Amino acid sequence: MIINADVAVIGGGPAGLAAAIECRKNGIENILVIERDRQLGGILNQCIHPGFGLHVFGEELTGPEYAQRYINMLAETDIKTMTDTMVLSLSSDRVIRAVNAQTGVAEIHAGAVILAMGCRERTRGMLRIPGTRPAGIYTAGTAQRLVNIEGLMPGKNTVILGSGDIGLIMARRMTLEGSKVKGVYEIMPKSGGLKRNIVQCLNDFGIPLHLSKTAIEIHGKERVEGVTVASVDENLSPIKGTEEYVECDTLLLSVGLIPENELSRGAGIAIDPKTKGPVCEKGFETSVPGIFACGNVYKVYDLVDNVTKDSVLAGRSAAEYLKSRSF
Amino acid sequence: MNSQKYDFAVVGAGVSGAWIAYELSKYTAKTCLIEKENDVAMGATKANSAIIHAGYDPVPGTLMAKLNVRGNELVRELHEKMDIPFRQIGSLVIALSEDDEAKIRELYERGLKNGVKGLKILTKEETLALEPNLSDEVRGALLAETAGVCSSFEMSVAPAEVAENNGVDLIRNFKVENVSYEDGYTILVSSDGKTVAARTVINAAGVHADEIAALFGDDSFTMTPRRGEYSILDNSCKDLVRHVIFQPPVKYGKGILVSQTVDGNIIVGPTAENIDDKEDKSTTTEGQKTAFDGARRSVPSVSERDVITSFSGIRPIGGKGDFIIGFSDANKALFNVAGIESPGLTAAPAIGEYVIEKLIESGHKFVKKDDFDNTRIVVRFKDLSDEEKNRKIAENPLYGRVICRCETVTEGEIVDSIRRGAGARDMDGVKRRVRAGMGRCQGGFCGPRVMEILSRELDIPMSEVTKFGGGSRMTEKETL
Numbered sequence: 154m155i156i157n158a159d160v161a162v163i164g165g166g167p168a169g170l171a172a173a174i175e176c177r178k179n180g181i182e183n184i185l186v187i188e189r190d191r192q193l194g195g196i197l198n199q200c201i202h203p204g205f206g207l208h209v210f211g212e213e214l215t216g217p218e219y220a221q222r223y224i225n226m227l228a229e230t231d232i233k234t235m236t237d238t239m240v241l242s243l244s245s246d247r248v249i250r251a252v253n254a255q256t257g258v259a260e261i262h263a264g265a266v267i268l269a270m271g272c273r274e275r276t277r278g279m280l281r282i283p284g285t286r287p288a289g290i291y292t293a294g295t296a297q298r299l300v301n302i303e304g305l306m307p308g309k310n311t312v313i314l315g316s317g318d319i320g321l322i323m324a325r326r327m328t329l330e331g332s333k334v335k336g337v338y339e340i341m342p343k344s345g346g347l348k349r350n351i352v353q354c355l356n357d358f359g360i361p362l363h364l365s366k367t368a369i370e371i372h373g374k375e376r377v378e379g380v381t382v383a384s385v386d387e388n389l390s391p392i393k394g395t396e397e398y399v400e401c402d403t404l405l406l407s408v409g410l411i412p413e414n415e416l417s418r419g420a421g422i423a424i425d426p427k428t429k430g431p432v433c434e435k436g437f438e439t440s441v442p443g444i445f446a447c448g449n450v451y452k453v454y455d456l457v458d459n460v461t462k463d464s465v466l467a468g469r470s471a472a473e474y475l476k477s478r479s480f
Numbered sequence: 481m482n483s484q485k486y487d488f489a490v491v492g493a494g495v496s497g498a499w500i501a502y503e504l505s506k507y508t509a510k511t512c513l514i515e516k517e518n519d520v521a522m523g524a525t526k527a528n529s530a531i532i533h534a535g536y537d538p539v540p541g542t543l544m545a546k547l548n549v550r551g552n553e554l555v556r557e558l559h560e561k562m563d564i565p566f567r568q569i570g571s572l573v574i575a576l577s578e579d580d581e582a583k584i585r586e587l588y589e590r591g592l593k594n595g596v597k598g599l600k601i602l603t604k605e606e607t608l609a610l611e612p613n614l615s616d617e618v619r620g621a622l623l624a625e626t627a628g629v630c631s632s633f634e635m636s637v638a639p640a641e642v643a644e645n646n647g648v649d650l651i652r653n654f655k656v657e658n659v660s661y662e663d664g665y666t667i668l669v670s671s672d673g674k675t676v677a678a679r680t681v682i683n684a685a686g687v688h689a690d691e692i693a694a695l696f697g698d699d700s701f702t703m704t705p706r707r708g709e710y711s712i713l714d715n716s717c718k719d720l721v722r723h724v725i726f727q728p729p730v731k732y733g734k735g736i737l738v739s740q741t742v743d744g745n746i747i748v749g750p751t752a753e754n755i756d757d758k759e760d761k762s763t764t765t766e767g768q769k770t771a772f773d774g775a776r777r778s779v780p781s782v783s784e785r786d787v788i789t790s791f792s793g794i795r796p797i798g799g800k801g802d803f804i805i806g807f808s809d810a811n812k813a814l815f816n817v818a819g820i821e822s823p824g825l826t827a828a829p830a831i832g833e834y835v836i837e838k839l840i841e842s843g844h845k846f847v848k849k850d851d852f853d854n855t856r857i858v859v860r861f862k863d864l865s866d867e868e869k870n871r872k873i874a875e876n877p878l879y880g881r882v883i884c885r886c887e888t889v890t891e892g893e894i895v896d897s898i899r900r901g902a903g904a905r906d907m908d909g910v911k912r913r914v915r916a917g918m919g920r921c922q923g924g925f926c927g928p929r930v931m932e933i934l935s936r937e938l939d940i941p942m943s944e945v946t947k948f949g950g951g952s953r954m955t956e957k958e959t960l
């Protein structure tokens with residue numbers, strides 16, 4: 154099956170939704186948003202805490218509420234969506250191959266493409282923490298999904314590695330669900346999370362934040378039984394003699410996000426080795442003409458409000474690109 | 481006691497036990513395959529280099545040499561029919577010094593004696609033409625064309641599945657801890673009191689084979705665990721090397737290798753360290769450093785930065801320098817298949833054949849089944865053409881739902897992996913069969929959805945889904 158679109162947006166999170174809506178506002182007619190998940194909204198669907206939208210809407214919303222505003226705006230337009238549909242590949246001449254259970258593999262030929270695939274979390278393997286490989290090790294985002302969407306508790310005694318915002322938010326979430334959070338261990342001398350999250354998620358619950366400390370070994374055969382933590386020197390190397398054993402059955406990792414650019418690479422798009430997102434000159438256009446990028450696929454954002462603002466600009470650029478080509 | 485009765489009980493569902501069960505399933509004899517874990521291939525077979533060795537390494541005249549070469553032939557013959565991922569990429573033992581050059585000539589000679597085909601000594605130029613990323617210090621290499629890489633999981637899952645489909649009972653979570661005797665049967669008793677009766681017990685318990693033998697009064701060998709650590713690199717590094725790159729063997733094994741895996745990642749390792757605990761599969765900072773320092777001698781540009789995961793395996797070292805295969809002198813109800821160290825993975829299909837040969841020699845009468853079937857077809861969605869993909873999705877829409885986005889694994893494949901013979905029962909079981917969760921995100925995205933599918937297919941609550949059986953529960957409980 155072949156589908157034609159003026160603009161195809163890959164990813165139906167806040168970035169993709171804002172960009173698609175902006176294209177429509179700028180007169181583009183045939184727009185298609187492709188989303189892998191069963192529903193639109195991206196990672197926001199599992200961020201059930203408040204703190205979203207202060208900049209864009211001037212009020213405090215939860216993640217799903219914030220996403221819903223854009224899903225509603227989209228529903229008022231004739232923008233087409235394909236959910237439960239996975240994009241398998243993208244070529245430099247803007248042909249997308251996508252698969253779902255109803256249509257099988259479809260080819261989407263697009264005038265312009267907007268990349269909005271979001272990011273993934275750094276894992277234990279990338280950190281190379283030595284030790285055993287038991288159950289009970291999760292990235293903070295996966296734990297967030299388990300608790301908030303699946304209704305499952307990862308464990309009773311939790312240690313969190315990394316003080317990124319997702320880690321901080323999960324420290325509070327785990328505590329509220331009845332898990333004892335033994336501490337948040339951050340390898341750097343200062344937390345990477347927002348000040349308000351340190352106050353509201355750790356301090357308010359008496360959860361200790363240990364700076365310049367990291368986990369150097371994981372213990373436990375079947376489930377996690379504990380981790381060895383140690384202080385690190387200025388080169389981030391563990392200091393001998395500072396090792397300490399912390400008993401826990403769960404280890405959450407909040408150690409960074411990486412833009413999800415496998416599709417971009419397949420299309421030959423240049424990737425910035427630092428941000429791990431596409432190199433964009435102006436208007437969020439990548440090194441391949443007619444392909445734009447926005448949201449966490451472009452670079453990792455702290456705040457969804459900023460994702461929205463930039464994605465609007467990306468949508469506008471894509472519309473301008475199409476118009477300049479049709480006249 | 482009212483135990484299920486078998487002619488043969490194979491203890492240990494590693495690659496050896498699986499291929500023995502496979503061979504036995506060709507006959508009418510009643511067989512069970514007993515495993516202490518929740519899945520097959522959880523011992524040495526789980527974590528190794530996954531190389532199908534050509535056979536130039538073992539000392540001529542040993543059982544190891546004979547079964548290695550025969551095993552290599554059998555893998556090349558059977559892998560398509562049984563759908564075992566295998567790529568005959570060839571191996572190079574590279575020489576980095578004058579000493580090494582003498583060693584590779586010696587290996588070449590040994591190979592000829594062992595009957596290995598496709599061996600060739602290459603010059604420096606020929607070597608670098610095949611492998612441009614090798615160290616400039618390289619002085620030549622031994623090329624072995626019949627060597628290849630496989631999936632060591634599938635090397636065990638495939639024969640176990642065929643065995644189960646052909647009437648063998650796979651009994652999981654049964655840790656043999658005791659034996660007694662009754663009416664010509666040996667009663668195997670598990671740690672939680674379950675029993676199974678068999679006329680002949682085939683001991684393929686890997687690093688624990690000495691403990692099983694001891695239950696039968698056989699203390700003729702002991703097993704020493706020797707750990708090897710590995711790292712897997714991101715598939716963006718896949719062109720680093722195209723063959724299996726060995727350094728000449730050292731005292732404790734085949735040295736640090738750098739190779740493509742069957743899936744196109746790069747593997748670096750193993751180290752060699754004698755340890756005390758037979759189950760201690762930890763990885764260590766020192767081990768990782770040793771592996772990379774060693775690997776850089778062959779391929780200077782390999783880097784720790786590209787690691788996506790690390791693991792370690794336990795070599796079951798029998799101390800006899802050869803495989804120990806045959807009836808126990810101490811107890812005729814026991815048949816040992818022990819000391820199956822490297823190249824055990826390669827040799828396993830031949831070990832299966834050899835066990836039958838030995839049993840026949842000792843007077844056992846086998847009757848062939850006429851309906852034995854070893855055809856196995858596994859759908860790997862990612863590898864299908866678009867037309868084939870569409871045909872599969874039309875047959876079963878679950879093939880249209882991608883669950884693991886890093887490795888493009890569909891719900892249809894995950895369901896298959898659970899429903900097949902010797903199927904998956906836990907997260908690691910799914911991962912090992914279909915690679916869901918093996919990619920860049922290591923299950924971050926698909927983990928919860930795989931849990932859902934397992935819970936539905938096995939009809940257990942989500943909170944009872946485990947990572948690898950036993951107490952390895954993924955989650956603690958449902959939230960309130």
Ligand SMILES: Cc1cc2nc3c(=O)[nH]c(=O)nc-3n(C[C@H](O)[C@H](O)[C@H](O)COP(=O)(O)OP(=O)(O)OC[C@H]3O[C@@H](n4cnc5c(N)ncnc54)[C@H](O)[C@@H]3O)c2cc1C
Nearest residue numbers: 164166167168188189195196240270271294448449456457
């Ligand atoms: C776990 C986590 C928690 C966060 N918590 C907060 C928070 O509390 N507050 C805050 O302000 N910010 C938070 N963020 C920051 C986040 O960066 C933004 O808020 C925002 O969600 C990013 O939007 P996006 O559209 O770029 O990405 P996403 O929301 O991740 O959306 C990307 C979408 O693309 C889809 N997709 C990816 N690949 C494909 C493909 N091949 N085919 C089809 N579809 C595909 C995905 O399924 C997903 O729906 C969090 C981020 C993460 C990862």
Ligand SMILES: Cc1cc2nc3c(=O)[nH]c(=O)nc-3n(C[C@H](O)[C@H](O)[C@H](O)COP(=O)(O)OP(=O)(O)OC[C@H]3O[C@@H](n4cnc5c(N)ncnc54)[C@H](O)[C@@H]3O)c2cc1C
Nearest residue numbers: 492494495496516523524525529531656686708824825826
């Ligand atoms: C680091 C390393 C690298 C290697 N590389 C290669 C290679 O590249 N190529 C190659 O050909 N070979 C290689 N090998 C060798 C190969 O992995 C082994 O020879 C092979 O896996 C041994 O298989 P097995 O079935 O005999 O033992 P195992 O796989 O250990 O199986 C024994 C099984 O018995 C079960 N068991 C134990 N005790 C009991 C009990 N009491 N009750 C019930 N069940 C029990 C265990 O759980 C286990 O599943 C390597 C080995 C290691 C460790």
